[in-house]
Amino acid sequence: MKYGFLAAGVLALCLLTACDDGRDAPFSRGYAAYQQGDFAAAHAAWKPLADKGDARAQFNLGVLYAEGRGVSRDMASAMRLWRLAADQGHMRARHNLALALISGETGIQDYASAREQLKIIADAGYANAQYSLGKLLSEGLGGPKDEAMAIAYIEQAAGQGFPKALYNLGKLYRDGDGVAQNEEKAAALFAEAAKHGHLRAQQRMAFRLAEGRGVARDDVQALKWALIAANQGAADSVLLVENLRQRMTEEQIEGAEAAARAFVPE
Amino acid sequence: MKPYRVASRPRYGAGIWLLCLIATLAPVSAVLAETRPGAAQAQQFIADLGAEAVRVLRQPNLSLEQRETIFRGMLAQKFDLEFIGRFVLGRNWQAATPDQREEYQALFAEFVLRSYSRLLGGYVDEQLTVQGAREAGQRDVIVYSRISGSSNQPVQSLWRLRLINGQPRIIDVAAAGVSLSITQREEFAAVISRNGLEGLLEMLRARTLTLSAEGPR
Numbered sequence: 369m370k371y372g373f374l375a376a377g378v379l380a381l382c383l384l385t386a387c388d389d390g391r392d393a394p395f396s397r398g399y400a401a402y403q404q405g406d407f408a409a410a411h412a413a414w415k416p417l418a419d420k421g422d423a424r425a426q427f428n429l430g431v432l433y434a435e436g437r438g439v440s441r442d443m444a445s446a447m448r449l450w451r452l453a454a455d456q457g458h459m460r461a462r463h464n465l466a467l468a469l470i471s472g473e474t475g476i477q478d479y480a481s482a483r484e485q486l487k488i489i490a491d492a493g494y495a496n497a498q499y500s501l502g503k504l505l506s507e508g509l510g511g512p513k514d515e516a517m518a519i520a521y522i523e524q525a526a527g528q529g530f531p532k533a534l535y536n537l538g539k540l541y542r543d544g545d546g547v548a549q550n551e552e553k554a555a556a557l558f559a560e561a562a563k564h565g566h567l568r569a570q571q572r573m574a575f576r577l578a579e580g581r582g583v584a585r586d587d588v589q590a591l592k593w594a595l596i597a598a599n600q601g602a603a604d605s606v607l608l609v610e611n612l613r614q615r616m617t618e619e620q621i622e623g624a625e626a627a628a629r630a631f632v633p634e
Numbered sequence: 635m636k637p638y639r640v641a642s643r644p645r646y647g648a649g650i651w652l653l654c655l656i657a658t659l660a661p662v663s664a665v666l667a668e669t670r671p672g673a674a675q676a677q678q679f680i681a682d683l684g685a686e687a688v689r690v691l692r693q694p695n696l697s698l699e700q701r702e703t704i705f706r707g708m709l710a711q712k713f714d715l716e717f718i719g720r721f722v723l724g725r726n727w728q729a730a731t732p733d734q735r736e737e738y739q740a741l742f743a744e745f746v747l748r749s750y751s752r753l754l755g756g757y758v759d760e761q762l763t764v765q766g767a768r769e770a771g772q773r774d775v776i777v778y779s780r781i782s783g784s785s786n787q788p789v790q791s792l793w794r795l796r797l798i799n800g801q802p803r804i805i806d807v808a809a810a811g812v813s814l815s816i817t818q819r820e821e822f823a824a825v826i827s828r829n830g831l832e833g834l835l836e837m838l839r840a841r842t843l844t845l846s847a848e849g850p851r
Contacts, residue, residue, distance in 0.1 A: 392850055392851075395850060396849075396850045399847065399848075399849045399850055402698065402847050403697060403698045403849075404698075404758065405691060405692070405698065405756075405757035405758045406757070406758045407757070410847075424848060427847075427848065428847040428848060431844075431845075431846055431847045432847070434844060435846075436752075460845045460848060463845055464844050464845055467840040467841075467843060467844050468840070468844075470836055470837065470839075470840040471837045471840040471841050472825075472837065477828075477829075479836075496843055496845065499843070500839065500840070500843055503836065503839060504836070507832050507836065509829075509832070509833070509836055532843075539733075565703070567740070568736070568740050599707070599711065600707045600710045600711065601710035601711040601712075601713070601715065601743075603716070633703075
């Protein structure tokens with residue numbers, strides 16, 4: 369524990385000194401407080417910067433309002449701050465603004481505008497935006513449905529290792545939905561999403577490895593993923609764990625348990 | 635074995651009758667006890683979650699995002715998220731396709747765990763105090779808790795627990811006297827009436843994909 373606190377101190381110090389000059393110190397101080405879970409201190413550090421027009425501080429302050437951290441949740445204030453930052457070219461702010469237009473919490477719902485904003489960010493290479501835009505295109509929200517473009521954007525996000533895109537693409541290949549059906553490719557995409565910590569992908573991989581569907585049967589790996597998913601509350605994985613244990617040796621079970629314990633999402 | 639005779643009752647003392655009564659009622663009480671979590675058990679369950687929040691969310695060598703992801707994963711085991719998710723979707727559950735149901739449950743779990751995890755404290759100097767419990771309906775127990783900290787107003791939360799496969803599980807949370815499940819059910823129904831089930835899924839996607847604070851360059 370002592371070393372943990374030491375590491376935290378070093379991390380905080382790095383955050384404060386990593387900047388090229390003193391100009392960033394209040395921003396870094398806010399971020400260090402945010403990382404420590406002291407959201408009121410983060411707000412106090414970022415507010416004066418945001419008032420002076422600092423786009424990053426405006427974005428972060430917007431996040432505090434959107435999540436109700438250190439302040440009461442207030443989406444109207446969050447959107448106002450993100451708009452100010454987006455007008456200065458801040459991509460993450462533009463992304464969050466687009467998503468706020470989709471969720472429509474402040475009474476302003478505008479899929480078409482969200483789609484336009486997301487296209488700008490997606491084309492700039494942001495995986496989150498590529499995935500979000502792909503889903504809007506596949507559902508025909510905010511404009512015509514375009515399955516081919518939807519898949520293209522989801523593939524771009526998957527190519528960057530975005531877990532939800534990997535999983536989604538895996539389902540498309542599993543079902544042959546807009547692409548040629550390919551169980552092996554589906555399994556490979558689920559495996560990649562599972563490694564990135566996607567719970568449903570972990571569940572799917574557990575069953576696929578147990579059955580040898582689209583992938584060679586491997587009870588040790590199947591039990592590993594089933595244990596990881598079961599530890600996150602996946603009820604069907606709890607049953608699979610029991611079934612797998614009955615057909616495995618003690619040595620195999622221990623191997624799977626050790627691998628599950630050692631798992632850290634990529 | 636001699637036949638049981640009512641007339642023999644005066645021959646036994648009150649102590650014997652008390653023992654007989656306990657023996658008769660014991661199985662009944664055991665059955666009743668299994669229908670809902672015990673008040674002490676339920677209070678301990680919430681107190682343990684509060685302690686776990688402190689342990690995980692104050693780990694010094696992980697980023698805030700990593701700590702919160704670990705905590706949500708742990709918390710997922712303590713809720714009956716499938717039950718809550720179906721309740722919140724109401725009659726729209728029946729109309730959903732298997733793919734929509736699967737995506738809804740995954741998005742809903744992510745969405746609610748973000749809200750519920752913050753009601754357990756764990757940040758900086760926050761402290762969760764369990765204040766009591768009472769039975770509710772035939773099967774549930776409600777636990778009262780309060781989070782206090784120097785930087786925020788105290789938050790009062792009520793946790794509704796039920797035995798699921800013999801284990802206590804949270805099936806609803808109320809903050810400031812309002813059930814989150816009922817609030818979400820009304821909110822979701824309004825979204826579905828405007829934009830259909832796909833509109834609801836899109837809304838949940840948007841709320842769970844919002845980017846978090848960025849660090850220094």
